[in-house]
Amino acid sequence: xxxxxxxxxxxxxxxxxxxxxxxxxxxxxxxxxxxxxxxxxxxxxxxxxxxxxxxxxxxxxxxxxxxxxxxxxxxxxxxxxxxxxxxxxxxxxxxxxxxxxxxxxxxxxxxxxxxxxxxxxxxxxxxxxxxxxxxxxxxxxxxxxxxxxxxxxxxxxxxxxxxxxxxxxxxxxxxxxxxxxxxxxxxxxx
Numbered sequence: 254x255x256x257x258x259x260x261x262x263x264x265x266x267x268x269x270x271x272x273x274x275x276x277x278x279x280x281x282x283x284x285x286x287x288x289x290x291x292x293x294x295x296x297x298x299x300x301x302x303x304x305x306x307x308x309x310x311x312x313x314x315x316x317x318x319x320x321x322x323x324x325x326x327x328x329x330x331x332x333x334x335x336x337x338x339x340x341x342x343x344x345x346x347x348x349x350x351x352x353x354x355x356x357x358x359x360x361x362x363x364x365x366x367x368x369x370x371x372x373x374x375x376x377x378x379x380x381x382x383x384x385x386x387x388x389x390x391x392x393x394x395x396x397x398x399x400x401x402x403x404x405x406x407x408x409x410x411x412x413x414x415x416x417x418x419x420x421x422x423x424x425x426x427x428x429x430x431x432x433x434x435x436x437x438x439x440x441x442x443x
Contacts, residue, residue, distance in 0.1 A: 255331050256338075265324045266341040270366065273333035280316045280330050284372040287329055288313050296341065296362035303356075311370060322347050325365075332369040340365045 259265045280287055288311045293303040305312050314320045316329050324342035332338055342363045344350060350360045357363070 259327050259331060260346065264343045264346040265327050267328050267331065268339045268341075269336060270339055271335075271337035271368075273335035273369075277333040277335050278372045279333045280369075280372050284374055285315045285317060286313060286373040286375060287316055287369060288371040288373070289329070289367050289369055291365050291367045294364045294366075295357070296364050299364075302354075315375070324363075325367075329367070329369065332367070334369050334372055337366065337368045340367055 256267050256269050259267055290305045292306050294301050324346035328340045344360045347363045353359050
């Protein structure tokens with residue numbers, strides 16, 4: 254699901270403000286490191302409490318590692334590079350009832366406008382290794398498709414051969430029926 258209630262309990266709601274271009278990258282196991290720009294507001298007052306846009310900075314983290322609030326781990330996985338989304342986070346998916354940063358009231362519902370700028374491989378991996386892995390997977394997919402097409406072609410040939418054999422057999426049977434009548438007449442005349 255790319256938009257709407259991402260958790261099924263209303264805890265994280267995502268609304269796409271700007272869609273990504275077709276074919277845009279998205280966070281995956283091989284591209285878990287993301288760069289985002291965001292603005293965070295309090296839902297009750299619409300007051301901005303944090304923003305990377307003011308100073309044009311980029312916030313980077315690895316999706317799914319728990320280094321950000323749960324809502325972000327859930328929502329960012331559904332985004333593609335270039336997408337801008339509004340993510341509304343209930344307290345259970347943000348900072349909870351306690352432990353909020355000083356400028357966020359305990360139990361606050363938060364709204365983030367997030368733009369996914371980039372997806373990158375883990376440290377130690379290279380873009381080349383990820384590209385090579387994707388190319389290898391694409392090649393395997395093509396091989397499977399070719400093998401399936403070959404099996405389908407062989408099946409079609411077997412069915413055609415069966416149909417041709419059945420047709421020849423039918424023709425022989427009809428010839429025997431027709432030939433048997435004329436053959437018996439011919440034997441009777443001798």
